[in-house]
Amino acid sequence: MKERQAPRGLPAPMKTRRVRFASPQMVLCLIQVAPALAALAVFRYFPVLSAVWHSFFNWNGFDEGRFTGMANYGELFSDPVMGTASLNILAYVVIRVALNLVFPLLAALLIHHLGSSRAAYPYKALFTVPLVVPTMVVLLVWKFIYNPHDGILNRFLSFLGAGALARDWLGDFGTAIYAVSGLGFPWVTGIGISGFGMLLYLAALQGIPSELYDACAVDGVSGARRLFRLELPLIARQLYLVALLTVINTLQTYVPVMVLTSGGPGTASMVPGLYLYLTAFSYDRFGYACAIGVVMAAVLAALAAFQSRLNARAESAT
């Protein structure tokens, strides 16, 4: 399409047509958007209101519940399990952000400096493969890797003659949460949706005009100085984006913990999302679970507000 009209530039995009109030066309439009809005109303808007409302109730999910005011919130802030879970998720987020920034960036820089996109392609493909493995398979494979008897990690350690380091990584109070949050070695490709950092960094690096590299060469700027003065500033947006997405996704995450440790041993690897799940579906305390959800949503909203202020400041600065 575009080629044929190239002489006149890009074709003009479709105009939106004004539709008058109560016209047949307006009814048609509303009918078209109705199924989507109905689904969102029932499974998104209403649940938000219901969650906030029921967070003030002692509720088992079936009856009306009993209004208890701020009791759930009071309990939440003095709940030792919630304390453990909060500290764990903090460690989890910090570890995941660091992993998603450092290792994909390292690989992207190495690939970029090969100097040709033909050389880059096979690596792009290879590092994408782990993204396509179903999340559950990745988690179960890592559960096997950490297996105390037959797992790859302990086998490899004893193969190296470091068998003394071998342990039950997921069953050890000291290592469980770190084993879960640190899975995915060598971390070039992350797990699930925030695992594409390398592709994003590489695309940004390849978009840097070669004149800038020439200028660096003329001025004798190379190596670490070029990295910090030229490359990192020009891909800062991508780094920021990956960090942000990782924080938002990881704060809510609990399926990896659920599958690998169930929050154990004891509550050593508990995270807020899993605690919310267990509170509702194992202990039938739906009201308390709603309160956990509201607090988590508030933390996420605060982060989003902070982030948009940062954005606004960055834009007004330029």
Add this chain to the structure above:
Amino acid sequence: MKPARSRPYRIASHLILIVLAALSLYPFLFMLMTSFKSNEQFYHGYFTPAWPLHWGNYAEAWGQIAVYFGNSISITLISVLAGLLIAALAAWAFARYSFPGSGFLYGAILVVLLIPGVLTLIPAFVVLRDLGLMGTHGALYAVYVTESLILGIVVLKSFFSALPEELVEAAALDGAAETQVVARIAVPLTKPAFLTVAIMNTLFCWNDYIWPLILLPDTRLWTVTQGLVSFRDRYAGMAAWGPLFAGFVIASVPLFLLFFSSMRSFLSGLTSGALKA
């Protein structure tokens, strides 16, 4: 791009990258190797492949997870197609018409992007149960279609809006009904958008663990994620590693086929979808 580096530098980079790629892929190669091993082969040649291949592992694993696999295929197909249809209907109305309230309604859809899943998990479960959908695949269709709508509407609307005005206008002047304009012009020209949305939703449906877990007490209705977890619990308990890894491989096949049949749109879909989500 920029001038290439010196030869020794490039060789060193290639070496590091090959090692990184090998380490990234090794767990999955290990899975593939082990899926063909008998237990004896597993304990004797732990890190390396072994012959003869034990295809029986696959037969055994398939017998255990075929039901879940079939459930996941049908749930994914139905949810993705229904989600695309509902999203496309709304997206076309938003893209082509400016009707009273359209701005507000579109804003109401965008706002959903800001609602975290942990907040709605519990009440949405209660709603689904009270609708009588608990214990049926209908509950999963509802969850997955809803999940797919936001990305679907946003992406399809932006692609529809970029359609050339002349083309749409010309078809309308030729007397084509609006449904024909959509079916014969809009949809064929925005295929990449449909593909992107379909890929993102397929990944979501195939990978979701939590909703079937809380909604489906009957194990015969389970999807492949639940199936794998319970299969693992039994087979890891027996240390029957060969069949276990064969099951993992089987569960990975559909996404791999999707990936290799549409690598380009897959990669762009993955990145653009993740940015919107």
